[in-house]
Amino acid sequence: MGVQENGDGVGDKNKYRRMDSDAADDGILLSSNAQCHEAVFKRKNNVQKFVFACAVFASLNSVLMGYDVGVMSGAILFIQQDLKISEVQQEVLVGILSIISLFGSLAGGKTSDAIGRKWTIALAAIVFQTGAAIMTLAPSFAILMTGRLLAGIGIGFGVMIAPVYIAEISPTVARGFLTSFPEIFINLGILLGYVSNYAFSGLPVHINWRVMLGVGILPSVFMGFALFVIPESPRWLVMQNKVEEARLVLSKTNENESEVAERLTEIQMAAGLANAEKYEAKAVWHEILYPSPAVRQMLITGCGIQFFQQVTGIDATVYYSPTVFKDAGIKGNTQLLAATVAVGLTKTLFVLVAIFLIDRVGRRPLLFVSTIGMTISLFVLSSSLFFFGDGKLGIGLAILSVCGNVAFFSIGLGPVCWVVSSEIFPLRLRGQASALGAVGSRVSSGVVTMSFLSVSRAITVGGTFFVFSVISALAVLFVHLCIPETKGKSLEQIEMMFQNEGERQGGEVELGDVERLVRRQ
Numbered sequence: 001m002g003v004q005e006n007g008d009g010v011g012d013k014n015k016y017r018r019m020d021s022d023a024a025d026d027g028i029l030l031s032s033n034a035q036c037h038e039a040v041f042k043r044k045n046n047v048q049k050f051v052f053a054c055a056v057f058a059s060l061n062s063v064l065m066g067y068d069v070g071v072m073s074g075a076i077l078f079i080q081q082d083l084k085i086s087e088v089q090q091e092v093l094v095g096i097l098s099i100i101s102l103f104g105s106l107a108g109g110k111t112s113d114a115i116g117r118k119w120t121i122a123l124a125a126i127v128f129q130t131g132a133a134i135m136t137l138a139p140s141f142a143i144l145m146t147g148r149l150l151a152g153i154g155i156g157f158g159v160m161i162a163p164v165y166i167a168e169i170s171p172t173v174a175r176g177f178l179t180s181f182p183e184i185f186i187n188l189g190i191l192l193g194y195v196s197n198y199a200f201s202g203l204p205v206h207i208n209w210r211v212m213l214g215v216g217i218l219p220s221v222f223m224g225f226a227l228f229v230i231p232e233s234p235r236w237l238v239m240q241n242k243v244e245e246a247r248l249v250l251s252k253t254n255e256n257e258s259e260v261a262e263r264l265t266e267i268q269m270a271a272g273l274a275n276a277e278k279y280e281a282k283a284v285w286h287e288i289l290y291p292s293p294a295v296r297q298m299l300i301t302g303c304g305i306q307f308f309q310q311v312t313g314i315d316a317t318v319y320y321s322p323t324v325f326k327d328a329g330i331k332g333n334t335q336l337l338a339a340t341v342a343v344g345l346t347k348t349l350f351v352l353v354a355i356f357l358i359d360r361v362g363r364r365p366l367l368f369v370s371t372i373g374m375t376i377s378l379f380v381l382s383s384s385l386f387f388f389g390d391g392k393l394g395i396g397l398a399i400l401s402v403c404g405n406v407a408f409f410s411i412g413l414g415p416v417c418w419v420v421s422s423e424i425f426p427l428r429l430r431g432q433a434s435a436l437g438a439v440g441s442r443v444s445s446g447v448v449t450m451s452f453l454s455v456s457r458a459i460t461v462g463g464t465f466f467v468f469s470v471i472s473a474l475a476v477l478f479v480h481l482c483i484p485e486t487k488g489k490s491l492e493q494i495e496m497m498f499q500n501e502g503e504r505q506g507g508e509v510e511l512g513d514v515e516r517l518v519r520r521q
Contacts, residue, residue, distance in 0.1 A: 057226030059181040061158030063219040066186035070193020075209040095450025097152040102439040104156020109435025117165040117233040125223035128154025136214035160438040163422035168233040176358035183415035191344035302421040308475040310444035313468035328398035351410035362487040370412020377404035378469035385462030
């Protein structure tokens with residue numbers, strides 16, 4: 001019995017030892033799993049922070065554009081008094097920036113392919129900063145226009161390159177959110193411009209507008225710091241055969257190595273065909289001017305949405321909001337500038353709403369809400385100016401409808417325009433085609449802003465906004481017919497989607513970069 005018990009005791013001890021050993025192994029396994037999850041979470045967090053920082057720094061040039069739009073709406077009141085310029089000179093001064101920026105956008109496509117996306121962003125800041133400094137110190141209208149021309153070229157570079165850079169560096173799941181940043185910063189710049197107008201309007205007339213314009217130099221200073229943070233676009237690096245550098249960038253902007261390998265393979269395949277076909281400006285422009293069915297649809301979509309973004313009158317609303325409110329019955333410069341601050345605040349708040357929805361609900365739903373809402377707001381603004389005169393009801397409706405118009409613009413057509421136009425073109429065409437779309441945007445904006453005062457004098461301010469409401473209604477139809485949903489797709493998948501649509505429309509097989517290279521090999 002004693003031996004039996006002793007044997008059982010030894011067996012029990014061995015059993016307990018095994019249990020302790022298994023528990024220890026389980027503990028090690030659990031600890032290992034916990035460490036693994038912690039490492040994954042830490043990498044994911046680092047990636048998100050890094051990509052967010054890159055998008056913010058790349059969008060700083062957009063603050064310059066927005067600030068110029070906002071500040072000039074008030075500064076022009078004091079420039080007119082100080083330099084004694086005519087109404088036509090006012091229109092030219094306001095609108096020339098959009099027109100001249102097309103040269104920056106055109107050059108930006110070529111420049112971004114030659115020196116890279118990152119250094120094109122830096123060049124945009126330097127050129128704008130030079131122009132802003134000249135405007136601040138301008139003793140005459142001629143010198144003021146010289147600075148304005150330089151600022152316009154800088155803005156042209158910036159407005160074209162920022163969305164392209166962000167689209168190329170962003171992970172697929174967050175591309176819409178991040179590519180909306182330039183529009184957010186444009187709106188922030190507009191708000192800061194309005195606040196600057198209000199804050200410095202009490203200074204002497206020969207000083208206040210100079211201070212207003214001079215403050216616009218500050219955001220570009222931060223671009224110097226940005227150059228130490230943001231990397232070059234991995235897609236541009238692959239085009240330059242710098243594959244390992246591209247891999248390093250992708251490892252910082254994607255959450256796991258499998259995604260890095262997948263993205264790098266897709267980019268190499270697209271870039272391989274582009275290099276095999278001698279990625280030259282002539283070949284690119286030939287393809288743009290004589291497009292295949294797929295490229296034609298891309299151009300209609302990308303250039304069309306840029307066109308409608310501006311011809312619906314958003315820049316006229318922002319630049320000339322003091323004129324609109326004066327026509328509605330608000331008296332005094334201080335009251336006019338205070339009302340414009342409300343417009344800028346509304347525009348900024350609603351673009352923040354858009355960035356959190358764009359990757360959740362998609363591009364098309366936001367565009368439908370935006371264009372329909374803008375159409376209604378513009379019609380109400382037109383009606384209030386026509387029928388309610390200078391009374392309190394007319395003033396209230398004017399302020400409400402202007403705020404409504406910029407709110408609906410900011411929730412859809414404003415940010416989604418840049419997202420769509422930066423993600424639909426294939427790698428070989430992206431720089432130049434995006435530049436072409438930006439040119440259309442700038443020309444449309446310039447025509448609208450340079451003709452607003454003259455057209456308003458001919459058909460009244462209310463009549464002008466009725467025309468904008470009709471154009472906005474046409475934008476609804478354009479969205480329905482021409483804008484596909486690109487949510488959740490990689491840039492290469494979007495290209496294949498257009499290629500497939502081109503096959504159906506063109507009645508011929510039209511292979512994309514990736515597919516053509518695979519078949520060739």
